[in-house]
Amino acid sequence: MVRTVVVLVVSSLYMIWEGGIFIPLGLLLNDSDMVYRAGLRVAKLATWLSGAKITIENPENLRPGRPAVYVLNHVSNMDPPAVATILPRVVIMAKHQAFKIPIAGKAFRMVGFIPVYRGTDRAAASVTAGTNRLKEGFSMLAYPEGTRTRTGELLPFRHGVFLMAIRANALIVPITSVGFREMMPVGQFAIKPGPIRFIVHPPISTDGLKEEDRGALAERTREVIASALPK
Numbered sequence: 001m002v003r004t005v006v007v008l009v010v011s012s013l014y015m016i017w018e019g020g021i022f023i024p025l026g027l028l029l030n031d032s033d034m035v036y037r038a039g040l041r042v043a044k045l046a047t048w049l050s051g052a053k054i055t056i057e058n059p060e061n062l063r064p065g066r067p068a069v070y071v072l073n074h075v076s077n078m079d080p081p082a083v084a085t086i087l088p089r090v091v092i093m094a095k096h097q098a099f100k101i102p103i104a105g106k107a108f109r110m111v112g113f114i115p116v117y118r119g120t121d122r123a124a125a126s127v128t129a130g131t132n133r134l135k136e137g138f139s140m141l142a143y144p145e146g147t148r149t150r151t152g153e154l155l156p157f158r159h160g161v162f163l164m165a166i167r168a169n170a171l172i173v174p175i176t177s178v179g180f181r182e183m184m185p186v187g188q189f190a191i192k193p194g195p196i197r198f199i200v201h202p203p204i205s206t207d208g209l210k211e212e213d214r215g216a217l218a219e220r221t222r223e224v225i226a227s228a229l230p231k
Contacts, residue, residue, distance in 0.1 A: 003049070003050070003051065003190070003191050003192075003193070004189055004190050004191045006049060007046055007049045007050050007191060010045070010049060011042060011045055011046040011049065014041075014042055014045055015042045015103055015104060016103060018038040018039070018041060018042055019038065019103035019104070019106070019107060020103075021038070022034050022035055022037075022038035023035060023038075023103070023106055023107060023110065026110055027110070032110055032111045032112065033089075035107050035110045035111050036089055036111045038107070039104075039107050039111070040084060040085065042081075043081035043082070043084045043085055044085050046081050047078075047081055047082045047085055050078060050082075050183065050184075050191050050193065051183075051191070051192075051193020051194065052078065052082055052179075052183065052193065052194070052195075052196045053193075053194065053195045053196065054082065054085075054086065054196045054197075054198065055195070055196070055197050055198070056086055056197075056198045056200065057197065057198065057199045057200060058199065058200045058201070058202075059086075059200060061173060061200040061201065061202055061203060062086065062087060062088065062173070062200055063088060064171050064173060064203045066170070066171060067134045067135075067137055067138060067139050067140075067168065067170045067171070068139045068140075068170055068171040068172065068173045068203060069134070069139070069140045069141075069142050069161055069162075069164065069165045069170055069171070069172050069173070070083075070087060070090060070139065070140065070141050070142065070173045070175055071142050071143075071144060071161065071172055071173065071174050071175065071221050071225070072141070072142075072143055072174075072175045072176075072177055072225070073143075073145065073149070073154055073176060073177055073225050073229070074143040074145050074147065074148050074149065075148055075149055075177070075180045075181040075185070075186070076148060076180035076181060076183060076184045076185065076186070077148075077184060078180050078183055078184045078191065079177050079180045080092070080141075080143075082177075082180070082196060083141065083175070083177065083198065084141070086198060087139075087141065088139060089138070089139070090138070090139045090140055090141040091111075091112050091113060091114065091130070091133045091138045091139070091140045091141070092108075092113045092114070092140070092141045093113070093114045093115075093116050093126060093130060093140070093142060093161070094108065094113060094114070094115065094116065095115070095116055096115035096116060096117050098115075099113075099115045112133060112138065114126055114129045114130055114133070123160065126160070127160050127163055127164055130160075130161070130164040131163075131164045131167045131168050134164060134165065134167075134168035134170045135168045139170075140161070140164070140170075142161040144157040144158050144159075144160075144161050144162070144218065144221075144222075145157060145158075146158050148186045149186070150185070150186045153229075154222055154225065154226050154229070156222075157218040157219070157221065157222045158218075159214045159215055159218050162214040162215075162217045162218045162221070163211060163214045165206050165217070166206045166209045166210070166211055166213065166214055166217065167211070169206055169207065170206060171203040171204065171205060171206065172203065172204040172206065172217065172221055173200065173201070173203050173204075174201040174204065174221050174224040174225045175198055175199065175200050175201065175225070176197075176198070176199040176201070176225045176226075176227075176228035176229060177196065177197070177198055177199075178196070178197040178198075178199070178228070178229065178230060179194055179195050179196040179197055180196060182194050183196070199228040201224050201225070201228070204217070204220065204221060204224070
């Protein structure tokens, strides 16, 4: 419990420090990279304070040479900041409530993150925005389960991010994360230090796929991620 309080308090204070300096500078200089790097430093600090010992299997797959959607399983509040520390710059689609967080919400908008709303029209707008980001040359981080699993088993994958990848002809890079459920499972506040593994699978091409193939692409990606989960 003490570690959790330290992570929250120290990371929040550091975010205020970084945001207070680099958000105004980023606005002044029109430099979103500066803001992204500041946020990444906050994520690295939070991950280090949590006691996560990260190893990466097949790191060469993290940079496939063209825009990609990095797709992961989602089991803990700890996995988004931790995986951000190993990826190249990415766009993240996050629940719209996250954009209301002071300082962080402003930074999210400055670096081009995309708020996600419930409802058909707004969901379609998010898909369009994500597709455009990929076409602009950005990669994306996505959790197609939509929420954290309580059991560790993969939930069904939603198809939106796969539709974006097909429309933008982007790659899918499946990543299996292992260890976060032991560190901070759903419903538990305390963080326990421990080992974390990211298994980065070979990229999956979307070349030649049509929009109606998004379900099959989602299921194929899900099977790849599930193949490296502990039995």
